[in-house]
Amino acid sequence: MDGAVWALLIFVLLYVMLVGEWIHRAAAALAAAVAVVFSGLLTPARALAAVDWNTLLLLFGLMVLVSLGEEVGLFPALASWVRRVAGPSPWAAILGFISVVALLSSVLPNLSVLLIMGPALFTAAENLDLDPVPLLVLAIMASNLAGLATLVGDPPNILIGTAAGLSFMQFVTHLGPLALAMVLVVLAYARLSLKPQRQVAPRWHPNTIPHPRRGWALGLVMGATLAGFMLQSLLGLPVGVIAVGGATLALLLVGGDVEHHLGQVDWGTLVFFAGLFVVVGSLVQAGIIQTAGEWLLAQHLGPALPVALMLATAVCSAVLDNIPIVAAAIPLVLGILARHPQYGLSLWLALAIGAAVGGNATLVGASANLVGVGLARTRGYTLSFGTYLRWSLPVSAVTLATGLGWLWWHGGVGR
Numbered sequence: 001m002d003g004a005v006w007a008l009l010i011f012v013l014l015y016v017m018l019v020g021e022w023i024h025r026a027a028a029a030l031a032a033a034v035a036v037v038f039s040g041l042l043t044p045a046r047a048l049a050a051v052d053w054n055t056l057l058l059l060f061g062l063m064v065l066v067s068l069g070e071e072v073g074l075f076p077a078l079a080s081w082v083r084r085v086a087g088p089s090p091w092a093a094i095l096g097f098i099s100v101v102a103l104l105s106s107v108l109p110n111l112s113v114l115l116i117m118g119p120a121l122f123t124a125a126e127n128l129d130l131d132p133v134p135l136l137v138l139a140i141m142a143s144n145l146a147g148l149a150t151l152v153g154d155p156p157n158i159l160i161g162t163a164a165g166l167s168f169m170q171f172v173t174h175l176g177p178l179a180l181a182m183v184l185v186v187l188a189y190a191r192l193s194l195k196p197q198r199q200v201a202p203r204w205h206p207n208t209i210p211h212p213r214r215g216w217a218l219g220l221v222m223g224a225t226l227a228g229f230m231l232q233s234l235l236g237l238p239v240g241v242i243a244v245g246g247a248t249l250a251l252l253l254v255g256g257d258v259e260h261h262l263g264q265v266d267w268g269t270l271v272f273f274a275g276l277f278v279v280v281g282s283l284v285q286a287g288i289i290q291t292a293g294e295w296l297l298a299q300h301l302g303p304a305l306p307v308a309l310m311l312a313t314a315v316c317s318a319v320l321d322n323i324p325i326v327a328a329a330i331p332l333v334l335g336i337l338a339r340h341p342q343y344g345l346s347l348w349l350a351l352a353i354g355a356a357v358g359g360n361a362t363l364v365g366a367s368a369n370l371v372g373v374g375l376a377r378t379r380g381y382t383l384s385f386g387t388y389l390r391w392s393l394p395v396s397a398v399t400l401a402t403g404l405g406w407l408w409w410h411g412g413v414g415r
Contacts, residue, residue: 006039007286011279015324026268029275041282050281051274054162054240059109059270061243062152065222066112067264068250072214083124090128090196094135095187097121101139102146102183106153107226110143110368111269118375128196133381135194137391140372141360142186145399148356149179151239152229155273155367156326156355161239163330164348168229168239174349178406182356182399189395214254221250269367276327284331305343306350306407309333313354314361314400322359322366326351349410353403361396363388 010032017028037047082096097120104113121139125132147154151161151168161171225246229239237245251258301308309329316325333347359366363373363385376383 003041004286004288007036007041007282008288010035010039010041011283011328014276014279024268026271026275029272029279031275033275033278036278036282042278042285046285047278047281050284051277052159052162054238055158056270056273057238057240058152058158058162058243059155059273060265061225061240061245061247062109063112063265064247064261065218065225065243065250066108066116067261068218068254068256069222070116070264071256071261072218072254074215074218077215080120083120090130091191093124093128094130094190094194094196097124097135098139098142098187098190099183102142102186105143105146106149106179109152110147110154111266111371114140114143114368114371114375118372119379122375122379130194130196132379133376133383133387134391135190136372136376136383137388138186138190138194138395140368141392141395142183144360144366144368145182145186145356146179148182148352149176150229152243154356155323156359157352159323159326159330160348160352163334166348167232169232172230174345174410175352178353178403178410179356181402181406185398185402186395189398193391214256217253218250221246221253224249273323276324280324280327280331283328305336306346307404309347310350310354310403310407313351314358314403317355317358318361318365318396322355325358326355346407346410350407353407357396357400357403360399361389361392 014028014032017023017025017032033047036042037044042050082100083093085092085096097117101113101117101121104117117139118136121135122132125135144154147157149172151157151166151171157171160166161168225242228235228237228242228246232239232242235242251261299308313322313325313329316322329351333351337343337347359369363369363383369388372388373383
């Protein structure tokens with residue numbers, strides 16, 4: 001069988017396993033990577049070279065920092081602060097929680113943010129006699145859209161940033177205002193659609209950090225790590241190295257059980273990414289990505305190409321998980337830019353926007369959405385595909401239009 005056919009078959013089978021969720025996605029990606037090597041599509045050396053180790057190091061470092069934050073009580077204290085600041089207003093509590101989730105999701109992986117803030121969000125909704133599921137969906141959408149603002153906020157951005165060589169501040173400069181506008185859309189929709197039954201929110205007992213010295217030390221290290229991301233171009237260090245450096249410093253200063261924190265790392269996600277990189281590498285090696293790029297260029301879309309890429313990414317990300325969509329699209333964009341550098345940054349921005357908006361549209365569009373299913377189940381609620389779609393479609397429609405308008409204004413597309 002031809003190598004291109006083998007590569008495409010393995011990729012399609014991986015997609016089927018991811019959508020069907022018959023086995024853990026890490027096992028599916030690892031099996032696909034092993035199949036790539038055993039079929040001779042990539043040698044073991046080429047398979048290891050296809051893995052983006054910078055992305056894996058970045059995720060690893062941030063996961064360690066989040067684990068330390070949970071141990072010292074940093075995040076529960078933040079949730080308690082939001083409750084106290086909200087005072088007696090139910091709307092201040094609702095919008096405050098969504099805003100904090102969005103803010104954290106811009107500087108931490110949104111999967112971790114939802115896991116650590118989810119229990120407090122459910123408690124807040126229940127104390128307001130409000131169905132927690134719609135609030136959870138809106139928080140998920142705010143988290144996904146806020147992650148668009150920075151290099152480290154969302155897995156697709158991490159992939160795009162490392163492949164394109166974009167810095168943390170480039171993401172903030174070019175996509176930060178758009179992400180803020182999209183989060184405001186979510187907040188406005190929450191204000192119009194949610195109807196808390198209680199007029200006055202109950203008083204919350206203050207929750208202080210149980211380990212204040214360790215909490216301050218961790219806060220300083222997190223701040224230094226964020227500063228490192230912002231000064232990446234001056235430091236000349238990959239973001240993965242900065243993240244691991246911050247995690248190492250935090251383990252030394254904050255202390256605690258190192259084995260516990262390493263055990264809290266989501267190794268399944270890291271293995272999934274590693275396997276996915278190998279599978280996409282086989283598509284590149286087999287020439288499938290190059291063929292797709294040539295077909296796209298043959299359509300002679302001209303200045304409308306970024307818009308077409310954004311729409312295609314959004315549609316595909318809504319039907320399937322946006323992470324493998326972006327992973328497969330990255331070498332395609334690299335191939336197009338190698339022949340037509342005049343598109344410059346616009347294609348990367350279009351890819352990031354499409355992944356964020358499309359991934360927000362359905363329950364299977366982004367990994368954070370599926371995390372919400374588990375959070376709801378643990379509290380005795382059900383987050384179904386239809387329920388998610390009912391709340392997400394209005395926001396997705398408005399944010400898609402916002403993204404298209406911004407791409408036209410920012411890049412001169414269509415002018």
